[in-house]
Amino acid sequence: MKVLEVKNLTKKFDGFIAVDNISLSINEGEIFGLLGPNGAGKSTTINLIAGLLRSSEGEIKILGKNNMKHSRYTKMNIGIVPQDLAIYEDLTAFENVKFFAGLYGLRGTELTDRVQEALEFVGLLDMQRAYPKNFSGGMKRRLNIACAIAHRPKLIIMDEPTVGIDPHSRNYILQSIHKLNEMGCTIIYTSHYMEEVEEICTRISIMDHGKVIAEGTKEQLIAIITNTKDIWIEVKSVEQIDIEKIKEINGVKTVSLDKNVIKINSEIGINNLNNILLYLMNQKVEIGSLEEREPNLETVFLTLTGRNLRD
Amino acid sequence: MEFWMIFSKLILLGYLVLRFIHVTDRNIPWIIFSLLLYLCINILYYIVKQDRMKRGILFLSLVQILASYYMVQSLFILLLPLNLCEIFPFQNKNRFMILILVFLPLLPLPNDLAFQYGLVAALSFIIYMMFMQFTARLQMQEAQLDVMRKNLQKVTRILNENNEFIRQSEYTFKLEERNRLAQVFHDKIGHTMTGALIQMEAAKRLIGSDQKKALELLQNAINISNMGIEQIRITLKNLKPPIEQIGINRMKLFIEEFSAKHSLSMPFIYKGDMERITPIQWKIIYENLTEALTNALKYSEATMISIKIHVLNTMIKVEVKDNGVGVQKVKKGIGLIGMEERTASINGKIIVDGTNGFSVTMLIPIQGTM
Numbered sequence: 038m039k040v041l042e043v044k045n046l047t048k049k050f051d052g053f054i055a056v057d058n059i060s061l062s063i064n065e066g067e068i069f070g071l072l073g074p075n076g077a078g079k080s081t082t083i084n085l086i087a088g089l090l091r092s093s094e095g096e097i098k099i100l101g102k103n104n105m106k107h108s109r110y111t112k113m114n115i116g117i118v119p120q121d122l123a124i125y126e127d128l129t130a131f132e133n134v135k136f137f138a139g140l141y142g143l144r145g146t147e148l149t150d151r152v153q154e155a156l157e158f159v160g161l162l163d164m165q166r167a168y169p170k171n172f173s174g175g176m177k178r179r180l181n182i183a184c185a186i187a188h189r190p191k192l193i194i195m196d197e198p199t200v201g202i203d204p205h206s207r208n209y210i211l212q213s214i215h216k217l218n219e220m221g222c223t224i225i226y227t228s229h230y231m232e233e234v235e236e237i238c239t240r241i242s243i244m245d246h247g248k249v250i251a252e253g254t255k256e257q258l259i260a261i262i263t264n265t266k267d268i269w270i271e272v273k274s275v276e277q278i279d280i281e282k283i284k285e286i287n288g289v290k291t292v293s294l295d296k297n298v299i300k301i302n303s304e305i306g307i308n309n310l311n312n313i314l315l316y317l318m319n320q321k322v323e324i325g326s327l328e329e330r331e332p333n334l335e336t337v338f339l340t341l342t343g344r345n346l347r348d
Numbered sequence: 349m350e351f352w353m354i355f356s357k358l359i360l361l362g363y364l365v366l367r368f369i370h371v372t373d374r375n376i377p378w379i380i381f382s383l384l385l386y387l388c389i390n391i392l393y394y395i396v397k398q399d400r401m402k403r404g405i406l407f408l409s410l411v412q413i414l415a416s417y418y419m420v421q422s423l424f425i426l427l428l429p430l431n432l433c434e435i436f437p438f439q440n441k442n443r444f445m446i447l448i449l450v451f452l453p454l455l456p457l458p459n460d461l462a463f464q465y466g467l468v469a470a471l472s473f474i475i476y477m478m479f480m481q482f483t484a485r486l487q488m489q490e491a492q493l494d495v496m497r498k499n500l501q502k503v504t505r506i507l508n509e510n511n512e513f514i515r516q517s518e519y520t521f522k523l524e525e526r527n528r529l530a531q532v533f534h535d536k537i538g539h540t541m542t543g544a545l546i547q548m549e550a551a552k553r554l555i556g557s558d559q560k561k562a563l564e565l566l567q568n569a570i571n572i573s574n575m576g577i578e579q580i581r582i583t584l585k586n587l588k589p590p591i592e593q594i595g596i597n598r599m600k601l602f603i604e605e606f607s608a609k610h611s612l613s614m615p616f617i618y619k620g621d622m623e624r625i626t627p628i629q630w631k632i633i634y635e636n637l638t639e640a641l642t643n644a645l646k647y648s649e650a651t652m653i654s655i656k657i658h659v660l661n662t663m664i665k666v667e668v669k670d671n672g673v674g675v676q677k678v679k680k681g682i683g684l685i686g687m688e689e690r691t692a693s694i695n696g697k698i699i700v701d702g703t704n705g706f707s708v709t710m711l712i713p714i715q716g717t718m
Contacts, residue, residue, distance in 0.1 A: 054680070342699060343707070
């Protein structure tokens with residue numbers, strides 16, 4: 038089932054085209070990544086999906102329903118974690134979540150239960166009476182997430198939720214995204230941190246200048262630019278090594294020697310590291326270090342656009 | 349068209365003859381003589397070709413008619429108008445003059461004759477005018493036809509020249525190719541075959557006395573022959589140009605020409621397997637490149653435009669980037685939309701970036717890989 042369907046979406050601001058004719062389709066249970074540099078149009082796309090902005094052209098369907106015609110229904114099913122924190126520093130953590138959940142129509146004991154459930158989920162249950170102004174950046178973020186999920190939305194949109202927080206909170210958030218996903222939530226995740234997107238997303242769209250320039254799994258995206266990776270093995274001595282023998286190993290494309298480093302170019306998807314090491318061990322070659330250089334999404338973006346994800 | 353006039357004259361003559369039959373004061377021999385004389389003079393008029401002679405004869409005819417009118421029969425005056433008309437050359441400007449001249453003899457004529465004369469004069473005038481118009485039109489059309497015929501001739505000549513040129517080029521090309529082949533066959537394959545032949549001849553002689561040596565020589569011959577076959581294979585393979593050369597060479601040529609014409613520095617870099625670009629993709633790359641370069645020329649004030657074609661694993665990336673003024677907010681014009689549409693027709697995308705110079709990047713999926 039399609040949780041989100043976007044067709045030919047365009048958003049113009051006073052002649053400037055922020056989102057340019059993009060189409061997306063997200064299935065239930067996916068963690069969908071929107072990757073792109075600042076100003077690529079990720080946040081605009083998300084604001085359009087959430088119904089905060091009206092599109093210039095195109096259509097957005099959430100759970101099969103148009104997000105403008107059935108805005109009440111679609112908004113009930115979306116939880117949005119905005120890029121800029123949306124919490125009240127003068128309210129306690131509990132009150133913050135209660136306020137947002139109350140906006141979705143939850144009342145009474147159900148409301149209290151859901152709020153506590155959400156706070157527990159983000160690990161802030163024992164801090165529920167504390168005020169956010171005393172929270173660390175990571176804790177504020179987590180509270181922000183709790184506010185977005187208390188009404189149990191089917192689609193959760195997270196716009197750069199890990200900007201400016203400590204590694205511990207970052208890991209916590211990434212883990213909770215996995216947990217939410219396991220609980221049946223579909224997630225849209227935007228970031229310009231390539232590593233995070235690579236780590237958690239099942240499918241990724243790369244955006245640039247308001248356009249989706251490539252889409253697919255991490256492996257599919259990498260396959261756009263190459264089907265090989267480099268393996269560099271530093272050895273103590275190269276006398277016993279026969280390059281031709283390494284070339285015979287399945288998947289190996291080219292082998293060269295650079296002083297005491299063996300540079301191997303090998304096909305992605307064929308696991309031949311064992312065989313290479315086995316050969317070196319048989320030849321009684323002492324291995325100093327081993328480095329596998331596989332292209333990542335950063336390389337993909339750089340190759341396709343000539344620019345870095347982060348300037 | 350002269351038949352037109354002759355026919356008119358004949359009808360007029362016939363009318364006169366009919367009238368003469370009913371005329372009472374018969375002076376038949378003189379009438380017939382005058383008629384025949386008129387006939388003779390007018391036939392002579394159409395036989396003679398020279399312009400001056402024609403005029404003389406026409407004048408003679410006029411004199412004869414007037415003489416006949418005064419001395420033989422007054423009805424002869426009816427022949428006058430047609431001849432009067434003919435005296436003038438074919439020019440429409442004289443139309444009015446002719447009209448006056450034709451009706452001038454009306455004045456001294458007696459009443460009953462004047463009526464007939466007027467009728468005949470009007471008729472003659474109309475007939476003559478029509479004749480003149482038709483002739484003028486015909487002449488004009490003929491002149492046009494002539495011009496067209498000349499043009500056709502010229503075009504045919506050019507076509508023939510071009511055909512000849514193509515034929516010659518083909519011939520030269522074939523000749524060059526043949527020369528090259530002959531050279532290769534002579535230099536490489538010929539020598540190899542000769543070598544093999546010598547070895548085999550030697551083996552044949554030795555086969556009785558020294559079998560071991562003979563066998564060695566034969567093995568040599570086999571090796572040399574193998575080499576020869578390999579050489580033939582390589583030569584033939586080189587004959588066939590790789591597909592990419594058509595696309596990439598054309599691109600290089602185009603870029604060089606553009607660079608020279610507009611005195612711009614235009615580095616061109618290509619990476620990857622160019623043979624994976626299909627002809628239709630080349631066409632679209634080529635069209636988009638032209639558009640992008642034209643835009644750069646018009647707006648960028650750039651001194652350098654770099655062009656990169658990079659064939660990746662499942663995508664082709666073509667980048668046209670200049671070092672000009674760029675633009676903060678790109679507004680799509682017809683040119684950009686055209687590029688987008690063309691690229692979309694082969695499932696590709698266009699990224700436009702104006703923040704650092706101006707760059708247009710085409711991303712085209714390679715067929716059968718995505």
